[in-house]
Amino acid sequence: MTIVSSVRPPASPTGVSTSALGALQPLGIDVAHITGGWWAGRQRRIREVSIPDGRRQLEEAGNLDNFRIAGGSLEGEIRGPVFADSDVYKWLEAAAWEYGRQPDEGLLAEQLEITALVAAAQEDDGYVNTVIQIRGDRYRNPARDHEHYCAGHLFQAAVAQSRCTGHDELLEVAIRFADHLVRTFGAGRREDVDGHPVVEMGLVELYRQTGRVEYLDLARYFVEARGHALTTRYGGNATYLSDRVPVREAATVEGHAVRAVYLAAGAADVAVETGDEELLRALDRQFASMTEAKQYVTGGLGARWEGEAFGDPYELPADRAYAETCAGIGAVQWAWRMLLATAEPRYADQIEHLLYNAVMPGVSLGGDEYFYVNTLHLRDGAEADNERSAASGRRRWFDCACCPPNVMRTLAQLGGYLATVDERGLQLQQYAPSRITGALADGEFTVAVQTDYPWKGAVRVTVEAAPGGEADLALRIPAWAEGATVDGQAVEAGSYAHVRRVFNPGDVVELELPLQASVVTAHPRVDAVRGSVAVRRGPLVYAIEQADQPDGVVLDDLRVDPDANYAAQHRPDLLGGVTTLSFPAVGPDGQRVQLTAIPYFAWANRGIGPMRVWIPTV
C-alpha cells in the first residue's frame, strides 16, 4: 500500500478522524447525513434516550461531582474508578456530535455547563484528572492510573465540540493539558506511557485541529515508546498493557482488547500523519491477523474475561466471549483509519460488520440499557455472578461505565463513516438512507441514497448535484455479496464498483446486493464451535433466542442441518422491525422443531434468557 502524500486540503470541518493525507479523505457529519431507516432510528434513541439518561447516570455515579469537588465548588468524597473523568468526556463528545448532527440549544447549554466544570477543575499547569487530583498522587503509577487515557478522551471531546458547535471552551482546556503533557513527557523528559492507550488518537486529532506539530510528535513518542517495558517498572503486566512488543514489530494483537485496538488506531493516525509506511504495514498485518484468528463471527474482540484479553489464536469460546462493546468501537476506529490510509474495501466491510454485530448488541433497542460483555451463547441456568454477565441482563449503567458513552459518541458520529472522497470522486462506504456531499476539485458531488438495507439489498443512488467533467462514484461491494449488480451489471464482491462518467442531477445508479441467508463455519482450529454453524444474512449475524422458539424447546439440545432452507421473513412488528430467519432443527429425542433466528444485535430486548449464535450440526 502507499500513503498518498497529497497537498493537505482543508479538513472536513466535522469529520471523524480528519486525516487529509491518506488515500481517502473523510466527510464531515455536516455533509453526510443519515436521513432515515434503521440507523436513523438508532440515532434517534441515542439523542432522545441515551444522552439524557447518560447525563443522569453521570450525576448519580458521582462523575460530575468529582469535577465539582476538584474545582472547589463542592465538598465530598471522590467516587468511581480512576478513569471516571473519561466517561464525562465521552458523553461530551457524544453531545457535540449530536449537536453537529442536529443543533439544539438545550444540548449545547448542557455541554457548556459541563465544560465549565472541567475548566474549573483544571490546575494552573494544565493538568486535570479529578480522582488523582483529590488523591494527590499525580503520575505515581502511569501503568495503572489512566491519566493520559482521560486526557485522550478529553482531546477527542474537545475537537468534536470545536468542530460541531463552534465553541472552543473545551478545546482551550485540552490545549492547556496537551501543552502540559508536551512539557512533561517524551524522550529526554519523563519517559512513560499510560497503561491504557487512547491519548495517541486524541493528540493526533488535536494536532489536526490546531496544527501544533508538538502534539503529533508526542503521539509518535507514545506509540514508539511501547514495547520497551516502561509500564512493567510499575508492576504492570506488559501483555495486558500493550507494552510487550514495539507496535511496528508486533505480528498480531494481544492482551487487553480495548487497549490493543485503541493503540493500533492511534498508531495508524501517527503513521498516516508522519508518512510512516513501515508502521502502517505493521498495523495492516496485525489487523489481518486479528480478523483471521482472534475475532468472533460477530466481529467481537476479546476471548477472555481474565484481563479482558484477546487470548490465544483461535481461542474463541462462544459462552465465555468477552467481546467488550468498547473493543468493537475501538476496532471501528482502527478500521476507519486504515480505510482512509489504504482505500482497501475490507476495512469498510469490517466497519459495517463491527457496527451491526459487535457494537449495536451493546445497547438496547430502547437506548437505555447496555451490555458491556457480548456473549455468543447464554446457557439455560447460567449464573448471574457479575454485573457484566449476560445472565445479569442488560444494565442501565456499570461501575466501570466505559461502554455506554462510547456507544453514544459512535452513533452520533455515524454519518461520518458513510462515505469518503478522493481526487477522482465519491466512495459510498456504508449503505443507509442518506444524503452525502463530497467537495471535489470540479465542484460538489451530492447524492441521495434510498434503501431498506440491511433488510433489503436494493440501494438507489440519485445524483442531486454533479461536479463538472467526469467523476467517479464508487460503491463498496461487501465481500459476502457474491452476485451483486450495479445497474444490472455483475460486479465483484470485496471490491469497489466504480461508475465513472459525467454525472448530471437526476441520474440514478442502482446497486443490488444479494441478501441470501447462509451458514458459516469457523476455522477448524476454533475448537469451541467445532461441528457448529452460525447463520448470517447480508451484513447481519443471527442468533436463536429462547423468546422466539416454540414452548419446551431447549436451545442447548438442538441440532441443525446446514443444508436446510433458512427462510427470511420481514417482521415489522418484531423488535422494532427485523427480518427473521426460520429453519428446522432436531431435538435430542429426534423431534423436529422450527426455529426462528433474529439479528444478534436485537437479542436480550425481551428480558434475558438462553441464546446462541453458533448452533451444533453434530
Added chain:
Amino acid sequence: MTIVSSVRPPASPTGVSTSALGALQPLGIDVAHITGGWWAGRQRRIREVSIPDGRRQLEEAGNLDNFRIAGGSLEGEIRGPVFADSDVYKWLEAAAWEYGRQPDEGLLAEQLEITALVAAAQEDDGYVNTVIQIRGDRYRNPARDHEHYCAGHLFQAAVAQSRCTGHDELLEVAIRFADHLVRTFGAGRREDVDGHPVVEMGLVELYRQTGRVEYLDLARYFVEARGHALTTRYGGNATYLSDRVPVREAATVEGHAVRAVYLAAGAADVAVETGDEELLRALDRQFASMTEAKQYVTGGLGARWEGEAFGDPYELPADRAYAETCAGIGAVQWAWRMLLATAEPRYADQIEHLLYNAVMPGVSLGGDEYFYVNTLHLRDGAEADNERSAASGRRRWFDCACCPPNVMRTLAQLGGYLATVDERGLQLQQYAPSRITGALADGEFTVAVQTDYPWKGAVRVTVEAAPGGEADLALRIPAWAEGATVDGQAVEAGSYAHVRRVFNPGDVVELELPLQASVVTAHPRVDAVRGSVAVRRGPLVYAIEQADQPDGVVLDDLRVDPDANYAAQHRPDLLGGVTTLSFPAVGPDGQRVQLTAIPYFAWANRGIGPMRVWIPTV
C-alpha cells in the same frame, strides 16, 4: 443412604479424616502402607525433593520470617499474601504425615522448630495470623482476610502432627486458637464466616482428636451460617465466597472451586458427626451434579480463570480449563468423606480418578515443579502471560503457593486412602503394592497387595493374617472396568466385589481389571469439545504432547478416528516408566501420522509445548 450410627470405635490413630460414625472407617497410615510401584515412587519424590525444597521456598518467600517477625525474634516487613501462614501449616502437615509414613529425626526436628515459631507468634488470647497481626487489622474483613482459613490449616496440621509424631506442641497452639474462635464466633457471638472455607474440616478433625464438642458445634455453625449473605456485608461476591445458598439447599457447586469443595468436605464432616442425613443427602446431590456437568474428563474442577470458578453447567473449555490442583485435592477430601459416610464405590472411583488425573498433573515427576492451573489443551503459540499459564511451564513456586504444599500433604497421607473397614471386613479402595491391616472385631485382617497397576490390571491380594470366623474382603471394581474378574468370576463394574469366607494366612485373591484403551466423548452440551474424543486406559486419561510426535506434526490440525486401534505399549524408559498409546491421525492435507499419547499426568516434564487431551474427530 443411611448414616451408620454405631458405637464409636477408637479412631484409627493416624487416619485421614478419622470419622468413626460413617458406613466405613478409615485406616491409619501406620496400618496402610504403599510398599512399591508408581505411587511409592511419587511418595519418595515428595519426601526427598518436594518437602526439603518446600522448606527452602517458604524461607525465600518470607512465610517463615513472617512468623519470626510476628513472634518478635526478627524485624522486617511482612511478605506474601494474607493467607501466607497456611502454606507453612500445609508444609507442617505434609512433614507430619511423612514422618508417620517413615520416621526421620531430622524431619521431626524441622517440624518442631517451625512449630516453635508458630507458638511464639501466637497471641495471648490464642489468635495467630502473622500478616494480620503485623497489619493490625484483626477480623476487619472476614470475607477477604483468610483468618479462619489459616486456622483450619493449622488445625489439620496440628492433628496430623499429634497423630503421626506423638508431639502435641502444635496441637496445643491449635487448641488455644480454636478456643479463641469458640469464644469469639457463633450464634449470639460474632456472626461471621470466612471468605475461604477450610476451618470446618479443621475444627471437626480437632474435635475428633480432642473430643471437645464445642469445636464440632462451631464447625456446624460455620456450615449453617453460609448462604445468609454474611460475607457480602464486606463487599464480597456471595457466589465466589460459597455464600449465595445455604449448603443444605444448594443443588450444585458454584463459585470458586477450591472454596466450594473445601466447604462441602467440611459439611460432610459435620453431617456425619451430627447424624445430619438431610445435609449428607444435599452433599451427595451436589457431588453428583458436579461430576455430571462441572467436571473435566480429567477430573479437573473449575472452568473459569475469572474467579477461579466452576462456571455454568457444561461450560468446560479445554484450553481455558482452570482445574486448579488444589480443587482436585479438595475434591479428593470431599469424596473421601462421602465414601466413609455412604460406602458408595463411586466416591472411591472419583478419588482414584482425581488423584491420577487432577492432582498428579500438578507436580512434576521430579517433585520440584508445579502446575497451579491444569489446562487440557495448550496451543501452539499460546501466550505465557501469567505465571499460572501452562505456556509458562511448570514453576518452582507461586506468589500464591497454595498448591505445592497441598500436593505434598496429599501424597504423604496417601496410604490412608487405600482401604477402609466396616464391621464385616476390609474394603480395598485403591490398588497399589501395599500392606494393609484392618482391625476387625474378631482380630486383625492383614493383606499384601501385589500389582503393576495402573499399567497392568492384575491385582493379587495375599492374606497375611486373618480374623477368626467369616470375614469380607471387598474389592472395588471401578465403573470403567467392564469385564473384570475376581478369581476368574465375572464381577460387576461400579460396585464392590465381595469375597466372604473364612480366610487363612496365605490365601490369595486374584483381581483382574481389564485395561483396554478406549475413547470417550463428552456430554453433547459440552460445546467446547464437540466432535472430539479423549483417550483413556484404566484409571488414566491420556494426552498427546508435541515431544512424542513425529517432526512437523501440528497438534492443532489433527483428526483421529474413534474406531481406530489404540495400541498400548509399556515404555520403562519414558517419563519414569509409562504405558503409551499409539494410534493413527490425519493431518489437514490428508497425510497420515501415527500419534503417541502419554498419561496426562506426565505431560510438561520435557519442557513446555503443545498438548491436547481432547482430539477432534471431525
